Amino acid sequence: MTAEPSALVLVADDNAGIRDTSAAILRAVGYTVTEVPDGQAALEELGQKPFGVALLDVQMPKRDGIAVVEALASSTTTPVIMMLSAYDFDAELRERLDHRVYKYLKKPVPPTVLIDAMCEAAALSRAALA
Amino acid sequence: MSASRPLRPSWLTMSVTLILAVVTLVGFALTERNTNQQEEALLQTNTNQAADFASQSLNAVGTLLSSAAATVTSTNGSPSAFTHAEAGLPLTIATLLVKRTGAAYVVTAASGKGFHPGQVLGGAVLSTVQGARSKLTTGPVTFNGKLSTARFALGGSTVPAGLIVYEQFTLNPFTSVSLTSGKPFEHLRITLYGPGPVTTHNLLISTSSSLPLRGPSARASVAVGSSEWTLVAVARHPFIGGFAKSSPLILLILGLFMALIIGIAIEILARRRHYAEALVEERTRELKATQASLVHQERVSAVGEMATVIGHELRNPLGAAINLLFLARSGLASHDVPEVDDYLNRAEKETIRAASLCEDLTAYMRERESVPVPLDLAAVVAEVLESTPPPDGIEVVTGDLGVVVEADRAQLVQILTNVIINAYQAMPDGGSLRLEGNQSHGIVQITVEDSGAGIDPGNAEHLLDPFYTTKVTGSGLGLAIVKRFTESHEGTVSIDNGPGGGARVTIRLPQPTAKATP
Structure with missing residues (x-):
């Protein structure tokens, strides 16, 4: 459960409790984490920094997680995306986003599951850049 | 339909049918009584007419005897003149001139079979001549099983003293005679009996070989000379007509049939009503059950929606709490305080269990095809x-x-x-x-x-x-x-x-x- 120092992670969730604590756990294991409260801010951050992994909540104000994923479709460099939701990911949504989303995590996500998933996503991101 | 109807008819059906049947029976009894009264009255009228006719016919014998008596008187009791006057009578008729000699009665002149001059009379003939009066006197009528004999005598002032004119005729009572072949007998079966009680022994004539006559009958007295004979009659066909005679029975059959039909109709209506009531009751019960079910479903739906919202909304704080406990435990691990570590472990487990409950709750309440x-x-x-x-x-x-x-x-x-x-x-x-x-x-x-x-x-x-x-x-x-x-x-x-x-x-x-x- 160690992260490469270069792994830059974006955590986008309108729920401050989840956002802050998830970011804290990820920082504790070595990731550099940027937190944003909505989809619009997430897109802005993604346009400015080369994030390796983006952890996006589905339901967010301004632009939701799905809109963010679809907006990133035209981008040349995209981070590895993991979606987070308190609801089930229905089959239709999976079909729409499957080729762009690495993993779907349902809330509440146990910290160990989060760390393991992040570790795999970061490794994928590094492999893509290499 | 859960409600089933027993095969037994309803009380209403049975009561109405019974009442109609009783009314029909009473109507039948009254109608029949009235019909019978009319029939009896007509029969009696016809019988009386027949009796009058018979009386006239039989009293004609008196005319014959009076004629014979006149001959006897004019000839001063000459046997030869009597015999001459009475010659040529049918064999079934016998006419006698009888003379009383002391206590005996002796035939002085006879015309007809079975008698001869000098014959001393006895039996029914004797009793007849003994009773002879100035008015037509009838003696006993006797039937010996084959033939009937009627006896008549005339005496008193109509003939010289000591003389009596006697006549009798013999016939098969069941053979048609002129007396009974025409009006008013054509509508009747009659039996004519001589004086005395109505028995076969004094039967004179009958238009029926089967005695006594069957069915409603009427009687009438036939005055023959000084005695009363009896005529008994029954109708060959009902005087009031066959239909009128049968009408009480027709009324009875029709009435009972109507009672049955009305009973069946009432039973059908009663059963239909019972069925409709049962149907309405069942539908009402179903509607109430449906309404109760809808109310229940609405309540469950509201509760389910609330549970789903709560389940979802709890995920974020529970997730944050799990994360915080993880962070706290990570931070405290280096302090090596086992009790606190244990407390955090348990708190984490309980929080995860609460999250799992939320998961189950939302899964259970989720409405998805x-x-x-x-x-x-x-x-x-x-x-x-x-x-x-x-x-x-x-x-x-x-x-x-x-x-x-x-x-x-x-x-x-x-x-x-x-x-x-x-x-x-x-x-x-x-x-x-x-x-x-x-x-x-x-x-x-x-x-x-x-x-x-x-x-x-x-x-x-x-x-x-x-x-x-x-x-x-x-x-x-x-x-x-x-x-x-x-x-x-x-x-x-x-x-x-x-x-x-x-x-x-x-x-x-x-x-x-x-x-x-x-």
């Missing part, structure tokens, strides 16, 4: 066992699972996950779990059997109810979700104890109709 697709049961079971591996000490044995089942993938995964977790929890000290699937008669049957303590058969039907649990830590929704999802596939789920004594959950789902998807 099943989308069945053909699935390879073995592949789905492998997927579930991978995400829900058996705890230490529990062995999972899978039997034949080469079955294609048509089911909603997510719901089947949830069904198997819940049943398998339930089985794990039933074996806290380890054991084995056996999974099997097969299909027959259009049903895919999945069996999950553990080697735990088994279930109390008395609780079996409640184990599938929501919030019913026999475990300390259970939410009581795991098997309820299994039941809901199974029923959404129009399948069934049951729980009993297997041959090994452990609990056995049996799920039956419709047979697949298409090829399996992995």
